[in-house]
Amino acid sequence: MTLQQLIYSITISESGSMNKAAECLFISQPTLTKAIKELESEIGFSIFIRSGRGVELTGDGRDFIIYAKQVCQQYDVLKDKFGTKGNRRKKFGISTQHYSFALKAFTGLVLKYDTADYDFAFRETTTRDVIDDVGNLKSEIGILFFSDYNSKVIEKDLRDNDLVFTPLIECKACVYLSKNHPLAEKSSVDFEELSPYPCISFEQRESDPIYYSEEILAEKDYRRKITINDRGSALGMINELNAYILCSGIINDDINGAGYKMLRLRGEEGDAVMHIGFVTKRNILLSKIGEEYIELLKENIKIKQRL
16 A cells, blocks of 8 residues: 555545546556556455446445545655655645634634635635545644534534544623624623524524534524524524624624625523534644744734734
């Protein structure tokens, strides 16, 4: 088994086609097919199922690709630290719940590096996808939160996917709304005052329980609720519908715009704590660019805490 064979198998799994993979690798399809057959013969099982529509991973193949990605990722880390730089394009991906500070840190990172040398990916997605993406190394880092309400479910899911949670910040729930909202002049509000207005939440997978909700206090029974799946829609509805969203309070105006206001949530619910952090694969060293992204995250959060 060689590193080259691992790279070949990963490329096929990502492209879903022997032809496309061969083009990406700048080799002929017969050469690629021969290399994969030799690999499958050595390990004793088929990695791919071949059909007229392309290739798909077998059950054993899915597990193999996860481990292959770990090996290749660690090879890249080793090469960054001790070797000479090669010509192969590097990949760096983040999967996150909808946090503007995560996007701000990511854009700062991309500005520092040449996009001609890296394939960057920023995925604002569901809680389950954050865990799955990091679990199968589609993304190197994931960002999410847990609370007293959902911690047992989230922590079990992290263990099952061999992931480690590193805390970044603990913060109490805040209310995010438009500066033109009827409640905007207040410094704090409670749920009774908010009840005439729609509460926005980010859509999760249909099969996932409420514990995977991105918002704290998702277990409450809201009289008016709107589910969306992107931050742009959330901001539009906050402006047009006098809607609000519960959040961490760590918001970047240069990402979202300056037409919004943060209010403290009063009452017993206002004491609920969000534990926000990042998840990584256990026993996998972060790449240099991954370490830099974490530092940008921490720096960005500290700046917003001082505001």
